[in-house]
Amino acid sequence: MSDLPVPPYYAVIFTSELVADATGYAAAAQRMEALASKQPGYLGIHSAREGGHGITVSYWRDEAAIRGWREQAEHLMTQQAGRSKWYERYTVEVSRVERCYAFTRED
Amino acid sequence: MSDLPVPPYYAVIFTSELVADATGYAAAAQRMEALASKQPGYLGIHSAREGGHGITVSYWRDEAAIRGWREQAEHLMTQQAGRSKWYERYTVEVSRVERCYAFTRED
Numbered sequence: 001m002s003d004l005p006v007p008p009y010y011a012v013i014f015t016s017e018l019v020a021d022a023t024g025y026a027a028a029a030q031r032m033e034a035l036a037s038k039q040p041g042y043l044g045i046h047s048a049r050e051g052g053h054g055i056t057v058s059y060w061r062d063e064a065a066i067r068g069w070r071e072q073a074e075h076l077m078t079q080q081a082g083r084s085k086w087y088e089r090y091t092v093e094v095s096r097v098e099r100c101y102a103f104t105r106e107d
Numbered sequence: 108m109s110d111l112p113v114p115p116y117y118a119v120i121f122t123s124e125l126v127a128d129a130t131g132y133a134a135a136a137q138r139m140e141a142l143a144s145k146q147p148g149y150l151g152i153h154s155a156r157e158g159g160h161g162i163t164v165s166y167w168r169d170e171a172a173i174r175g176w177r178e179q180a181e182h183l184m185t186q187q188a189g190r191s192k193w194y195e196r197y198t199v200e201v202s203r204v205e206r207c208y209a210f211t212r213e214d
Contacts, residue, residue: 004198011120011202013164015153019212046122048155048162055155055162057120089211091111095118095202104196105126 004100005043010060011097016090018052025086028078035074041065052088059097066094111207112150117167118204123197125159132193135185142181148172159195166204173201 018025029047036042036058043059060066069075082090125132136154143149143165150166167173176182189197 004200011118011200013118013120013204015164046162048157048160050155050157053155055153055164057122057162057164083210083212087210087212089209091207091209093111093118093204093207095204097120097200097202100198100200102196102198103190103194105190105194 004102005059005061005097007097007099009043009097010062010066011095012058012060012066013093013095014056014058014090016054016056017088018054018086019088020052022052022086024081028081028086032075032078035072036069039065039069039072041068063094111209112166112168112204114204114206116150116204117169117173118202119165119167119173120200120202121163121165121197123161123163124195125161125193126195127159129159129193131188135188135193139182139185142179143176146172146176146179148175170201 033045033047036045041061041064043061045056045058047054047056049055058069060069140152140154143152148168148171150168152163152165154161154163156162165176167176
């Protein structure tokens with residue numbers, strides 16, 4: 001996401017707290033990012049994690065693209081694994097980006 | 108934000124890269140979080156930073172609340188300081204949360 005898409009587009013805001021022993025989480029997260037990027041309507045992803053607390057924002061062209069990703073077979077299995085093994089809690093917020101702007105330092 | 112607000116509400120997604128020497132940034136960020144929480148229509152904030160890369164999502168009741176915060180006097184000065192001293196680049200995306208859900212592990 002070096003350039004921002006043209007609004008309107010969709011952002012799925014995922015915030016999470018991991019359990020103390022989240023063995024296998026990092027590899028699964030990496031695999032999901034790679035898999036998401038192959039979905040129709042995928043626009044990009046940003047994530048940051050500070051200790052057990054993380055925010056991942058994934059970007060999509062429209063609601064159909066979000067549905068497609070939510071129901072992707074391997075992703076469904078990983079969501080289930082997340083609830084049983086890795087997450088203490090999480091929130092998912094589906095939002096429609098109305099406007100955006102960017103700043104880049106001039107050197 | 109232990110409980111999610113009832114949609115629709117607004118999320119401002121702020122992603123940033125800091126310059127190598129961002130002296131003063133952490134204190135200013137903390138001050139801005141405290142100040143934002145006093146604004147009318149403020150619903151909450153989440154943030155995570157991994158090295159120089161950060162995501163902050165602030166939540167607001169409506170567009171008027173976002174405008175109020177963007178134009179708050181001390182916040183305006185800090186935005187200016189951010190562009191001149193702390194940020195290599197940033198993006199701001201104003202989005203309307205259409206639906207949300209949460210998971211909490213049962214112990």
